[in-house]
Amino acid sequence: MTTVNVTPRGSLTEATALRQGVLCEHRDSTVLLSLRNQTGYRLRGVTPGILGVLERLSRHAVPTDELAAGLDAYQERQLTRVLERISPFLARSLMYRGAELMAVEATAPAEPYDVVDVPTDTPVRLSKFALLRRREGALVVETPLTAYRCVLRSAEAASVASALGETATALELASAELPAEAVAAVLGHLVGAGFADLGTRGDGPAVFAADDDEVLRQWDFHDLYFHSRSRLGRTDEPYGGRFPYIGSIEPLPPVKPAPPGEPIPLFRPQLTDVLAKDPSLLAVMEGRQSIRSYGERPIDAEQLGEFLYRAARVRGTYGPRPDQKMPYAGSTRPYPCGGAAYELELYLTIRRCDGIEPGIYHYDAQDHCLRLVNADPGLRQNLLDLGSLSTGGEAVPDVLITMTSRFQRLSWKYQSIAYAVTLKHVGVLYQTLYLVATAMGLAACGLGSGNSELAERAFGLDPLKESAIGEFLLGSAPQTRPLEESARHATDWRPGNDPQWQQEVRHLLP
Ligand SMILES: Cc1cc2nc3c(=O)[nH]c(=O)nc-3n(C[C@H](O)[C@H](O)[C@H](O)COP(=O)(O)O)c2cc1C
Known part of the structure; x- marks a missing residue:
């Protein structure tokens, strides 16, 4: 076993550590590295010297310039090669007085970032896109701007990061436990890896380049975070159709169990009738x-029945079919759906419909019927008013029509x-x-x-299980269709590709 050098007290040291969730095991000269028991990487023929380094790393962060302590020149070259190969399992760590302050790990293959030299009197603040959260038993800082995660492994580093909600300098954040130079080193990593902004201070308040960046300014925090976490490229979280709860949680049924209430059967069109009257796809699209x-x-009950039947009914259900990567039951409906999960439900808030009383209804796509879920005229009006407001009144x-999602239908299968x-x-x-x-x-x-909260109240939903995510207005057609061609008489009209098709198919539509 290699002798471990003890970092001298008082020093600030760049170190190397295993990243969060990495397990390093060995049998004889074979080492297995795994990330959250998933990604495995096997190193064979590992010499005792290198094994000693890996054993030290699996216990704690090691000052980078001490990694090769006790190794001869040949082993040192070997170690460099090994560290390169296992770099996805390593984190860049910062130690102070022999204890680890924080570690920054890459969430995707990324060029190493440059630690920024942060003078102790320079203003720093957390990036608008940075997020502090608990992950695998530690407080971490994440950002969708770069492929890095910072694991705050000490109360001192956590205190620095959380103080950056306000603009501050290293001098202002210094404490008995962490002097200004050490705070500046933490800030150097936070700024370098994109978690924090470095400002400049003239006579007035601190100025930050991000505030003048027209592209960054137009991103909302949650949009950019959602984008980076729901697409491959920056995320290291489990991703895609992995069925993480199979065996531990039952999947939701393919069709939502009907809410209580008397079913109001809807009109069912005949295929031959629809075929005989329907315009062509081209006429409809154009x-x-x-x-x-x-x-x-107003629209009438027959039209509403035909509309829902053609667009959203359940044609049938099937499964589970575990042999076809479908360990849950699915359904088929007229529109496509990822994993045949069909998690969307339709609720109809009816103001006027010939043959159906005003009210708030759930559409049962299996039995093709409506059920009144709320008779409160105030809530009905609130929902309709909001729909109207979305069109500027x-x-x-x-x-x-409000679409809700039974989220767990999808999250039972898909991660991220x-x-x-x-x-x-x-x-x-x-x-x-x-x-x-x-x-x-x-x-x-x-x-x-x-307004999802309003919809949950009106439909009687548990928001974590089912909530509103889309709205759509429907009604009888006006006597004269709004003239989209009026735009074409405007002085700013610039014709593109056959805009007249839209009018030329007009006579083919009902
Ligand atoms: C996802 C989506 C959201 C929309 N949101 C609104 C809206 O909130 N208010 C509105 O009056 N129209 C809305 N529209 C209609 C668009 O304004 C319309 O599709 C667009 O101006 C093009 O005109 P066209 O549909 O007549 O071709 C939306 C359309 C889509 C697809």
Whole structure:
């Protein structure tokens, strides 16, 4: 076993450590490194000298310039090669007085960052995109801006990071435990790896380059974090269809159990009737437009039944089929859905519909019926008003369709991407609703925002299990369709590719 040099007290040292969640085991001369018991990397023929280094690393961070202590020149070269090969399992650590302050690990293959020289009187603050959270038993700082995670392995480093909610200098953050030079070293890593911003101070308040960056300014924190964590490239979290709860949690059923209440059966169209009257795909695609005005006569129950039947009914259910990577039951419906999970539910807030009373209803896609879930006229009006507000007050729709997601249908299978996938499904369903509405001569308009809390209250939902993620307006078509061609008479109109198709198919639509 190699002799371990003890870092002299009072010194600040760059060190090497195993990253969070890495297990380093060996049998004879074979070493197995694994990350959270998943990614395995085997090193064979490891010599006792190198084994000693790895054993030390598996216990604690080791000052980088002491890693090769006791090794001869040949072993030192060997160690350099080994460290290069196992670099995805290593973190860059900072020690003070022999104890580890913090470690920065790469969450994806990344060029090593440069530690920034932070003078002790220079202002620093946490980046707008930085996030402090508990992960695997430690406080970590993350950012979607770079492929690094900082593990705060000491109260002193945690205190520095958490103080950066306000702009501060190393001198201001210095304490009896951590003098200004050591704070500046922590800041040097935080700034270097992209967790914190380095400012300049003239006569006035500190100035930060990020505040003038037009691209960064236009990103919301949660959008950029969501993007970086739901796509491959920067994340090291488990990703994709991995079925993490199989065997421990039962999957949700493919169709939501019907809420209590009397079913109101809906009209079921006949295929031959629809085939006989339906316009072509081209006419529907080209003629589709968002319509925010409605006819004098409202949509009727037959139209609503046909619309829902064609766009969103359950054609059937099947499974589980474990032999086909489908250890849960799925369903088939007219629109596509990742993993055939069909987690989206439709709730209809009806203002006016010939043949159906105003109210808040759940659409049962299996039995093709509605059930009243809330008769409160105040909540109904609140939902409709909000839908209207999303169009700047222009639309007073016959029906507001709210899409909710039964999240666990997706997260039982997918890791990191479940929410991103459900949002994609909302887009898929929007277009399906638009197309069916256009084919049927109804007025349709997708909405970009909504109040999930209001919807949960109105529909009686547990928000962690099912919550609103999309809104869509539907109604009878107005006497005259809004003229999209009016845009073409405007002075700023610039024709692109066959814009006249939209008008030329008009006579083919109902
Ligand atoms: C996801 C999505 C969100 C939308 N949000 C709104 C909205 O909140 N309010 C609104 O009046 N229209 C909304 N629309 C309709 C768009 O304004 C419309 O699709 C766009 O102007 C193009 O016009 P067209 O649909 O008539 O071709 C939305 C459409 C989509 C697909």
